[in-house]
Amino acid sequence: MFTQNLNRRVFVKKMATSAAVVSAVSLFPGIVFAEEQQVNLTEDNLNWKKAPCRFCGVGCGLLIGISNGKAVAVKGDPRSSVNKGLACVKGYHSVMALYGKDRLKKPLVKKNGVFVETSMKEALDLVASKMSETIKNHGKDAVSIYGSGQWAIPDGYIASKLFKGCIGTNNIEANARLCMASAVTGFMTSFGMDEPMGCYEDIDYANVFVLWGNNMAEMHPVLFSRMLDQRQKRGIKIIDFATRTTRTSNAADKSILFKPQTDLAVANAICYEIIKNNWVNKNFVETNCKFQKGKTNIGHGLTDDFKFKDEPEQIDFDAFKVFLEDYIPEKVEKYSGVAARDIKYMAALYGDPNKKVVSFWCMGPNQHTRGTWMNNLIYNIHLLTGKISSPGNSPFSLTGQPSACGTAREVGTFTHKLPKGLVANEKDRAFAAKIWGVPVENIPDKPTHHTMSMFRALDRGEIKFMWIQVTNPMVTIPNLNRYRKGAEKEGRFIVVSDVYPTPTTDVADVILPSAMWIEKTGLFGNSERRTQFWEQMLTPPGEAMDDGKQLLEVAERLGYGKYFQYSKENYAEEVYNEYTQFHAGKKHGMAPLEVLKKEAGMIWPFVDGKPTKWRFNSKYDPACEKEGFHFYGNEDGKAVIWQRPYEAPAESPDSEYPFWLNTGRVVEHWHTGSMTRRISVLHKAVPNSYVELNPEEAKELGIKNRDRVRITSRRGTIVMLASVNERGVPPRGQVFVPFFDEHFLINELTLDSYCPISNEPDYKKCAVKIEKV
Amino acid sequence: MPIKSYIAYPVDGKRNELIMKIKALDSCELNLAINEEIFIVVTDTFSEDEDKMIYETIVNMPELKHLTLVSGFSDEEISN
Ligand code: SF4
Numbered sequence: 001m002f003t004q005n006l007n008r009r010v011f012v013k014k015m016a017t018s019a020a021v022v023s024a025v026s027l028f029p030g031i032v033f034a035e036e037q038q039v040n041l042t043e044d045n046l047n048w049k050k051a052p053c054r055f056c057g058v059g060c061g062l063l064i065g066i067s068n069g070k071a072v073a074v075k076g077d078p079r080s081s082v083n084k085g086l087a088c089v090k091g092y093h094s095v096m097a098l099y100g101k102d103r104l105k106k107p108l109v110k111k112n113g114v115f116v117e118t119s120m121k122e123a124l125d126l127v128a129s130k131m132s133e134t135i136k137n138h139g140k141d142a143v144s145i146y147g148s149g150q151w152a153i154p155d156g157y158i159a160s161k162l163f164k165g166c167i168g169t170n171n172i173e174a175n176a177r178l179c180m181a182s183a184v185t186g187f188m189t190s191f192g193m194d195e196p197m198g199c200y201e202d203i204d205y206a207n208v209f210v211l212w213g214n215n216m217a218e219m220h221p222v223l224f225s226r227m228l229d230q231r232q233k234r235g236i237k238i239i240d241f242a243t244r245t246t247r248t249s250n251a252a253d254k255s256i257l258f259k260p261q262t263d264l265a266v267a268n269a270i271c272y273e274i275i276k277n278n279w280v281n282k283n284f285v286e287t288n289c290k291f292q293k294g295k296t297n298i299g300h301g302l303t304d305d306f307k308f309k310d311e312p313e314q315i316d317f318d319a320f321k322v323f324l325e326d327y328i329p330e331k332v333e334k335y336s337g338v339a340a341r342d343i344k345y346m347a348a349l350y351g352d353p354n355k356k357v358v359s360f361w362c363m364g365p366n367q368h369t370r371g372t373w374m375n376n377l378i379y380n381i382h383l384l385t386g387k388i389s390s391p392g393n394s395p396f397s398l399t400g401q402p403s404a405c406g407t408a409r410e411v412g413t414f415t416h417k418l419p420k421g422l423v424a425n426e427k428d429r430a431f432a433a434k435i436w437g438v439p440v441e442n443i444p445d446k447p448t449h450h451t452m453s454m455f456r457a458l459d460r461g462e463i464k465f466m467w468i469q470v471t472n473p474m475v476t477i478p479n480l481n482r483y484r485k486g487a488e489k490e491g492r493f494i495v496v497s498d499v500y501p502t503p504t505t506d507v508a509d510v511i512l513p514s515a516m517w518i519e520k521t522g523l524f525g526n527s528e529r530r531t532q533f534w535e536q537m538l539t540p541p542g543e544a545m546d547d548g549k550q551l552l553e554v555a556e557r558l559g560y561g562k563y564f565q566y567s568k569e570n571y572a573e574e575v576y577n578e579y580t581q582f583h584a585g586k587k588h589g590m591a592p593l594e595v596l597k598k599e600a601g602m603i604w605p606f607v608d609g610k611p612t613k614w615r616f617n618s619k620y621d622p623a624c625e626k627e628g629f630h631f632y633g634n635e636d637g638k639a640v641i642w643q644r645p646y647e648a649p650a651e652s653p654d655s656e657y658p659f660w661l662n663t664g665r666v667v668e669h670w671h672t673g674s675m676t677r678r679i680s681v682l683h684k685a686v687p688n689s690y691v692e693l694n695p696e697e698a699k700e701l702g703i704k705n706r707d708r709v710r711i712t713s714r715r716g717t718i719v720m721l722a723s724v725n726e727r728g729v730p731p732r733g734q735v736f737v738p739f740f741d742e743h744f745l746i747n748e749l750t751l752d753s754y755c756p757i758s759n760e761p762d763y764k765k766c767a768v769k770i771e772k773v
Numbered sequence: 774m775p776i777k778s779y780i781a782y783p784v785d786g787k788r789n790e791l792i793m794k795i796k797a798l799d800s801c802e803l804n805l806a807i808n809e810e811i812f813i814v815v816t817d818t819f820s821e822d823e824d825k826m827i828y829e830t831i832v833n834m835p836e837l838k839h840l841t842l843v844s845g846f847s848d849e850e851i852s853n
Pocket of ligand 1: 053054055056057058059060083086087088089090091092220221222223
């Protein structure tokens with residue numbers, strides 16, 4: 001037995017040292033230690049198996065050390081081209097999240113307001129009978145499922161097939177709507193196809209990195225380390241363009257701050273400068289781009305009956321040029337707070353024909369009431385300069401979750417989507433029905449509810465049954481007070497599948513304990529189109545069952561068993577083989593399981609045994625049907641340069657609520673902290689949430705570090721500790737609160753406004769007031 | 774018997790004194806960077822109390838600018 005002996009202590013000490021060495025390397029590129037210990041992590045008793053990390057969209061390859069049925073060690077997989085042996089503090093401690101004391105092991109059913117333990121069989125019987133009863137009494141669209149970018153690919157696929165293909169409702173959404181829907185609509189409107197054209201290898205070729213509202217040092221730490229490493233080796237430049245000063249700003253070569261929402265204007269001003277200075281790559285633009293404009297004054301989605309449909313119109317280069325006259329840097333400086341010389345500096349970096357530029361972004365431009373527009377505008381800059389789809393020239397939208405791309409986007413676990421194409425397209429429905437083996441009439445042709453609309457429908461009572469898997473909306477939904485009350489109303493039935501108790505399990509009628517990550521076989525897809533497979537390494541505790549299996553059990557009970565004829569032992573692999581039929585071909589072909597089992601993941605399109613690392617460029621992409629660039633997502637093969645103006649957000653500070661509230665994450669915690677807060681070292685490192693204040697304003701308000709502060713918006717109020725001059729420093733007029741702590745539900749204050757095209761909420765901007773308690 | 778690792782940032786010009794002081798503590802091991810001022814401290818203690826005491830001792834050293842916890846394993850985690 002692997003006992004607590006000297007060897008084990010020596011080994012754990014090495015792990016602790018390794019973690020510190022790796023952290024130091026990311027903070028001090030090129031640092032050398034007297035004893036290089038991180039390569040010496042070997043232990044005879046351990047069986048090392050590969051898995052992608054489950055704690056962010058970077059998708060690092062990990063090696064998990066298993067001993068006597070327990071995961072006891074983690075190291076970065078040196079064979080993974082994503083992280084090349086590195087991992088961040090969350091990755092290193094990831095296996096500890098499996099062993100929290102209050103892990104859910106038995107199903108619980110709420111009876112007279114109290115949770116009572118039951119068997120899995122009875123709990124699943126109850127879930128199925130409640131679903132049937134709801135459908136019978138209120139129709140198919142009264143039941144819904146809300147999943148996640150942490151669903152493994154087979155889980156999301158089964159959910160989509162069950163709800164759309166069998167039950168016949170498009171009431172399926174995933175929390176990825178809250179983090180990257182604007183990235184999707186950005187890609188779709190500019191290129192007609194989702195997901196980045198480049199890959200992480202771009203980091204090894206670019207000369208300049210512009211980070212648009214993206215605190216990569218904390219949110220994508222391993223990629224940030226790779227950039228710092230390149231700076232050490234090749235002298236690259238990192239520009240942090242953000243609304244507050246963070247660890248990323250401190251490590252960057254230049255930090256440029258802008259006022260919330262004005263990134264729209266600055267991006268246009270960069271385009272203005274590029275055109276004015278003749279930095280446009282004319283040949284590229286003429287051959288590969290077209291110009292369009294859409295509707296303006298498009299609203300913010302604040303009312304339940306809000307609806308929007310864009311109406312694109314062709315324009316020409318001259319009209320685009322005239323439009324940009326409103327965005328002369330000196331004009332934009334006045335409301336963006338960005339000096340005209342800094343706008344010109346960024347434009348010059350993009351415009352320099354001898355510099356390769358990568359733009360990285362994530363939640364800043366995405367969680368934005370003009371999120372789609374912001375994505376379009378960053379593409380505009382890369383398209384005007386022709387810096388796209390080639391090594392080191394990449395507009396690179398990053399994701400937050402380990403399988404936001406792999407499951408939510410590629411499987412299409414959204415109301416309007418199918419694994420390939422849209423529910424609204426007859427051809428796509430027919431194709432899905434054929435692979436699923438279901439009657440095509442089963443799949444409804446109209447999308448129902450996007451995420452905010454789904455929670456509003458639950459509140460109004462149009463949705464009566466909601467099954468929530470691998471996500472914690474009772475912490476994350478904006479304007480939370482309304483939607484929690486909605487979930488708790490009479491006549492709603494909520495099923496929650498999770499691994500720990502959370503504020504969402506609190507509102508459940510049935511809690512199903514889930515198998516977590518390496519307790520099942522699965523696949524994730526990361527930000528660079530890399531699909532990664534892992535095999536089951538551990539037995540789930542108690543009666544915990546993986547999410548896909550829970551869905552299969554309910555499908556069987558609902559009478560749809562014949563559509564899910566997979567073997568019990570190997571269903572995840574069989575589901576993947578069925579699913580890949582959707583994407584077969586040069587444009588999205590996925591690597592077969594034999595390859596994924598051997599390799600540390602594989603990028604799609606996987607064509608003739610090779611990954612396509614840069615799409616839309618005939619040099620690298622066999623799907624191109626012409627020499628040079630071919631944006632084949634659009635019928636005419638051209639990418640769109642969009643005319644998108646600056647428009648104000650839904651709510652801005654005023655005399656009553658004079659501060660902007662921005663929310664986000666910290667490196668130690670994953671999303672709502674339901675897992676990482678159970679890892680003692682991560683919990684101790686950041687035990688509670690806090691509000692970051694500008695140091696001068698804190699002084700003016702008489703607030704010192706760790707003082708109690710009340711934050712109030714039009715929707716809610718919260719008291720928490722002040723953080724002054726610590727990890728992040730907001731400029732005057734702004735405060736920042738991380739959302740990982742369920743004891744401080746900052747989303748009770750945020751506003752449920754969203755981008756009318758992507759329907760993704762804006763978590764970065766609402767108005768609050770601050771008082772010392 | 775927790776094990777923890779930290780990155781220690783010495784006050785300018787006080788690195789050697791800080792290293793000597795921490796080295797003198799029984800339950801600490803150091804891994805020194807050879808081209809940067811910072812260094813790694815790994816503590817291996819007998820109890821949570823001792824762990825706390827060691828931490829307090831180090832953070833109160835005047836030669837220390839800052840101590841960042843990187844990794845930590847409790848008794849239970851070590852014996853997994
Ligand atoms: S960077 Fe992301 S994927 Fe990589 S180890 Fe950290 S949390 Fe995991």
